[in-house]
Amino acid sequence: MNFSNLPLGVFDSGIGGLTVVKEIFQQLPNEKIIYFGDTARVPYGTKSKETVTRFSLEIVHFLQKKQVKLIIVACNTASAYALDELKNKFKKIPIIGVIEPGTRAALEKTSTGKIGLIGTEGTIRSKTYERTFKKLNLGKSSIKVFSHPCPLFVPLVEEGWLTKEVTYRIAEEYLSPLKKEKIDVLLLGCTHYPLLKTVIHKVVGEEVTIIDSASETVKEVKRLLEEKNLLRENRISPRHLFYVSDAPEKFQSLSKHFLGSDYKKIAPIHLKSF
Template sequence: MISIDERPIGIFDSGVGGLTVVKEVINVLPKENIIYFGDTARVPYGSKSRELVYKFSCQIIKFLKEKNVKAIIIACNTVSSNCYEDLKKEFSDIPIIEVLKPGVTSALKVTKNKKIGVIGTEATIRSGQYERKLKEVLEGVEVYSKPCPLFVPLAEEGVIDSKITIDVAKIYLQDLIRYKIDSLILGCTHYPLLKNSIKKVMGDNVNIVDPAFETAIKMKKYLKDNNMYNIKGGNHKFYVSDKNDKFDFICSLVLKENHTAEEVSIEKY
């Protein structure tokens, strides 16, 4: 007999980027309730110290636990690559899934020439986690990494498919084109919002790898293995640390339905 666990899945990111993960979780697990938190007051995380990112993440997880979530997805590559193991130890009483390993899994499924590019925030690229994990699994893989810090503010501002975005992408991605990669990991959950512009620059011969789908599949497997499915839900609530109209706009753009986020004070946690 299936146990119906109506507690929500908690998902968080520094801002709007994690909505791309929410989208895939809804597609894969349409009956699950979701609580999303976007730290819009303190975005971006990628240029901040590891200690500060860890502090912010702890505050958010405490907030989500207060909302009685049954599992948490870190929909942020900066947090996943720099703080995941420490957060897992600190909050050992709740399952936490990150987006980095699913990104590696996705890239390994599609690469043919073993030349993989990774783009992300400065903190994610500096951690070297994608390169390490790819090389642990695939012998002979060549990994080329590039920080793209301007992509996050472009996504946050909703400038997602414009000449400005394409021009910035050309500057960042020209080296990766020269290395003849056949797969490019979007190592920041904001970056799928700019996917069209990135694709125009990289061309049709490069697989654009979004870790969001594999992350949703990993959560589905966890819920199935632990008999924690919800088969009669589908309610979604959104919280931010700073309320602005851009969040609601991006939310409706990504999820194809209107949602209004509620502002909460996160620094008390």
């Protein structure tokens, strides 16, 4: 069997993981994607480690049955809470989260060592990023991470209020404590947040480098596929599959925000068993 021809599995609590899909379209245009968005149970960011881990195990089990060659956990909360357990339970398949790639990029970009981190309640509470910064920062000068949960950012994105006055106000409320610490890098620890980049930049200042983990994660996936000789080389343009656990209409219409004109590649399939 030619494993390289198998699809990449990608999952998220809902639609946020499409920021990762967009990067795959750009960096790995030959790859086939099987996406799962848990839109019936979204969001994960406000829920417990136990529940998020249970949901993630169910989804990886589903993707494994679909015969994917690699799985990307395109959700920060699931990566923060469940990645270790997923790797333990599914040893035969490489599973990549969004936290290590984002952390690595933040470490590369900071000059002052003062890094801001925003994410869901769950991601911040888990302290997974802090542990990852410690793990990856071997030998570098001191790093200080200032973190803040932004629970209203996901509903704002889902509402499509990307640049409203109210959105600025909420961003100021969340981000001004980080600004006061004079961070030089801000890591967006949630796959929804890149859609609020304009507002976030305006609040923290143009001099702060904003990092979203989608691009970094796909770079790492590319490296890994190259290393394992698993890049798809078939020239027939790939057919993607998008599964959602709630009715597909909303996913379809919101996908425009995330994918621009690429949204046409999406025809979500409703899975009623989740």
